[in-house]
Amino acid sequence: MPFEFQGKHVTVAGLGVSGVPAAKVLHGLGARVTVVNDGADERARAQAAELEALGITVRLGDGDTLPDGTELIVTAPGWKPTKPLFTAAGQAGVPVWGDVELAWRLRRPDSAPWLAVTGTNGKTTTVQMLASILKAAGLRTAAVGNIGVSLLDAVTGDEQYDVLAVELSSYQLHWAPSLRAHSAAVLNLAPDHLDWHGSMEAYAADKGRIYEGNRVACVYNVADKATEDLVREADVEEGCRAIGFTLGSPAPSQLGVVDGILVDRAFVEDRHKNAQELAEVSDVNPPAPHNVANALAAAALARAFGVPAAAVRDGLRAFTPDAHRIAHVADVDGVAYVDDSKATNTHATEASLAAYESIVWIAGGLAKGATFDELVAGAAKRLRGAVLIGADRTLIREALARHAPEVPVVDLDRTDTGAMLQAVQEAQRLARPGDTVLLAPACASMDMFTNYNKRGDAFAQAVRELGA
Template sequence: MSGQPEESDRLAGLTHRDADWAGLRVLVTGLGISGFAAADALLQHGAAVTVVDAGRGGERQEQQAGILGILGADVRRGEDHVASWPDQLEVDLVVASPGWRPDHPVLAEAVSNGIPVWSEVELAWRLRPNIGAAPWLAVTGTNGKTTTVQLVETMLRTAGLRAIAAGNVGTPILDAVQHPEPYDVIAVELSSFQLHFTHSIEPLASAVLNLAPDHLDWHGSLEAYASDKARIYERTHVACVYNVQDKATERMVEEAEVQEGCRAIGFTLGTPGLSMLGLVDDVLVDRAYIEERATSAAELGTLADLELASGGEATPPPHLVANALAAAALVRALGVPAELVRDGLRAFRTDAHRTAIVAQSDGLTWVDDSKATNPHAAEAALAAYPDIVWVAGGQLKGADVDPLVARHADRLRGVVLLGVDREQIAASLARHAPDVPVRDVGVADHGDMDALGVLMDDVVSSAADLARPGDVVLLSPAAASLDMFPSYGSRGDAFADAVRRHLGIAGEA
């Protein structure tokens, strides 16, 4: 775990928004979405807030710094303010933005001096109302988190509940818990970064979807990464949902300290056993939340109910089915009826940049899977097509791409590489696919969208040169985007725009 210092009596008493927050001295690290939301919330509750940030966030963060300054925060921007503990600053608490590693000098100094560190998720939990707070359905995992919480949100709304997907998915969790029109339920996506400094949340139900090496540069080891993921199960009330096909998630449940009466609920792409959800032929079924589970199962829907979510494909991809089963397990813990789960499946549409078809022309299919920000996420897309021109590269974050390349070498018609860690992928290709032609288009400056547009034009023209009729040109980078792009979404948009320019259909939606 994180070696969290013991909290003072005052901090221990801050368990809801009506507690005594006035005058609490708080250092917020980082002025991104999470940091701004944390500072703003603390100021609203009367805390004395100092914010430190490297100052590289551009015009938006300058505006946010100005807003916080008007509200009374002490905002310190620039590299000198984040290189070490701020001079002559005494605080009761540090709230860390998720991008800050635990070994950052400011955070390490706080811990060594006995100052507690919270994530913005921990702060959000403690700023819920004292009475009537919305329960949390919490989701983590290496891949599939966003799709799963969006499925949960859709199922809950179909059931007539006021619900939102929040956390690592777009809406800051602090904004969700403080919304003037309270939610009935919150589906919370949690990254390992957010979980690292989270200590007291009590989800109604929680899930770890899968575990694969990722963010090892941040956590230091797979064991530390897994330990932070496992935090989501702690203190869960009703159901700890795990992946039957991923034994690491089951071990996490076995080792978790949960509330009395909490159950372990598995999901599987096979036939489910007791206390599991799974597949029988093409039917999604529940053998966990019905009284007659020893002898029967409740039908939750069919694979055909996911047809629109999978872009009109008659057979949805396995990862989507697994996410749907996990989401169903979470909402069933809340008591959502089986028929409303089915209606949620029918209503759901997948997020952009996940195996999204950009265009089909001259026998080629162009696919945007920019959301594949690690090798495990790229696995599903590479397995889905027989003949691929693969567009890959970016920040590998310490992950090993070698097994992915070895498994799918025989599917590769050609490869186009970009980004800071492209040489590692090139080395794997030389070992496992030495006869596959590789084009290296290099790297462009972060955030320079004109230069990135030129780079993507080079990517697309290189891919077109390598492809043959019937091939799929697949942007599935197996790496994060932040070496060059503001987000994986902007990377996918740049690819799609370049494809349209190449095909002469620029401007189409």
């Protein structure tokens, strides 16, 4: 093991879903572990008590001070690189890893290779599709990383895997300098989390880390040149190939769509002349354009691992998307109500709006520094009306006034959770038979709801009350 943990003083930065398992694993490896955490609420105190019972030191309400003698920091992915703790670590020459880096370092020699996915949007769905395809091929696998099984559990537990489908955020990649995947995909790049990364360039660079050292395939989005640029800049192993995916007809070394069929012109003999049918667009659930792109990316990674074409079809057919991702809630009086609460940024919302012809759009929340002019200008012809909620709704209203002045707008001046019922009622008033009322907020939810799941649940409950 390159880093010997026995007797080393390791500081774990942050409790929660990554910090607590990391602290336990490091303690089990013989490290002297100190956990620091900014907050000291009831949940943090309960987690601290659990760790202290094992002999782990926990410091609540003090996440900025570097504990004396620290030789390594393992941080929760969301902690900003600008925190004083990391500044002090840099000055002291103390390395900083994330939970993904720790998991990578703890792999056994016979550990399963990683098929890794990142991107501004679509990561979770793509990784779940990939895991479904791998399982259809008879492989022992799990969806891990930002979802599903903990990466640390996957690499240190007793269960044996043939391959892992790994979702990685830009935060996780920032803190994972040693990661070297079998193959990886960047689905798309759009401004997001710029308050954390500092710039679009830094955000893209962290996403691009996923390609470093790839052995077999770097999968990119033909429609998003920035993803291909990241492949060109990556330092990969000899023989690693650039594989594109497109919603159009694929060129050699690409996967794409021809006459409603997902086809592979990358992992076939004589790819300049031949193509392999993988599945039908109708096998993708739901078959919205951006979700078909997710399916193609998943298929590319699976094919890079040697999965047969039939398993791609069977895996896509078996896949069921998570809630709040273009989820059809109900039809009421000829109007479809669709919950895409997971569309928390403009890029995701652009894809969601493109999936429907005539829309009453429910939007708003915390903008996270986003602007909405390009989004609104692109969707203006599809909008029957808009209902705006949340703290930063004025930004969307102003963009609508500039680029879609003919679209009727209802501005709900409230941020309580009950606003969703009124929003749905106003949307029903604006909608006509054949329309889609679409919750695709383009914003984060925390001004009104605990998370996007709660926001989507409130929307679904409001729709049910319409139909009652």
